[in-house]
Amino acid sequence: MMANTEYNASSRNSGHKIALVIGNGNYGPENSLENTINDANEMAKLLKKIGFKIQGDKAQLDLGYSAMKHILVDFQASIKKESMVLFYFAGHGVQSNNRNYLIPTDNFNENNAPLRGSDLRGRAIDAENILDEINDRHPFATFFFLDCCRTYDLRNDDLRGSRSRDLPQHSHGLITMPAKVGSLIAFACAPGTTADDGRDGEVHGLFTKYLLEHLKTPNEDIEKLLRRVRNDVLKASREEQIPHVTSLLTYDHICLFEQEGNDFPQYKI
Known part of the structure; x- marks a missing residue:
């Protein structure tokens, strides 16, 4: 008989909860983003209020390549077995050769030229490598929230010898991205599409706006919360933006925010 791999995790949610929150927006005039700094700051504040220890005690903002590498190494070293781990990134992300890369703010190569696809392995952060490094430390559960599907101008590697090679190619x-066992990945939008960085007058990107709203709900399964986020984004965008989730969580009813008692409407954040 096959063993039952689903467990009630409610008694195991209140252990070591840690998060790394990064917001990059200052990419220069061609690729700057308006709301990612607000997104990251508010996400870090909320996660702290619901019991997470934040790496560096606050959101990490406008990080270059070396700074992103260093903070990731420090964060990974802090993970204990059975930790609940959350990684949030707001900024630019691109796909190249079937890999996803998170773009640092010093988004130029060693010749001070804008990034090309061939530069990404040495000048951007491979998102799947982050997940692999976290998974190697055997946490209880890992949550990846990626609000980084904006249009990004990436120089074209393929048009060698052509004047068009130095023209921007929109990514x-x-x-x-396949989830690892025990992990959940939430993208701001469906594969191959772009996310809304915020409507006129808004201070948050559309995905993070509703993520912040629903993560305040206590004692609720995270996968249910993300379905509500998706539905709200669908409605607000008139179905132009569809958040995408891949999950291999092995426990039932994992809550990011636990609160004792039943008087939930009185809770204020």
């Missing part, structure tokens, strides 16, 4: 969104 549209990310590709789907």
Whole structure:
């Protein structure tokens, strides 16, 4: 008989909860983003209020390549076995050769030229490698929230010898990324599409706006919460933006925010 791999995790949610929150927006005039700094700051504040220890005690903002590498190494070293781990990134992300890359703010190569596809392995952060490094430390559960599917101008590697090679080539969104056992990945939009960085007058990107709203709900399964986020984004965008989730969580009813008692409407954040 096959063993039952689903467990009630409610008694195991209140252990070591840690998060790394990064927001990059200052990419220069061609690729700057308006709301990612607000997104990251508010996400870090909320996660702290619901019991997460934040790496560096606050959101990490406008990080270059070396700074992103260093903070990731420090964060990974802090993970304990059975930790609940959350990684949030707001900024630019691109796909190249079936990999997803998170773009640092020093988004130029060693010749001070804008990034090309061939530069990404040495000048951007491979998102799947982050997940692999976290998974190697055997946490209880890992949550990846990627609000980085904006249009990004990536120089064209393929048009060698052509004047068009130095013209920007728009990179549209990310590709789907397989979750590791015990992890959940939430993308701001469907593979190959782009996310809304915020409507006129808004201070948050559309995905993060509703993520912030629903993560405040106590004692609720995270996968249910993300379905509500998706539905709200669908409605607000008139179905132009569709958040995408891949999950291999092995426990039932994992809550990011636990609160004792039943008087939930009185809770204020």
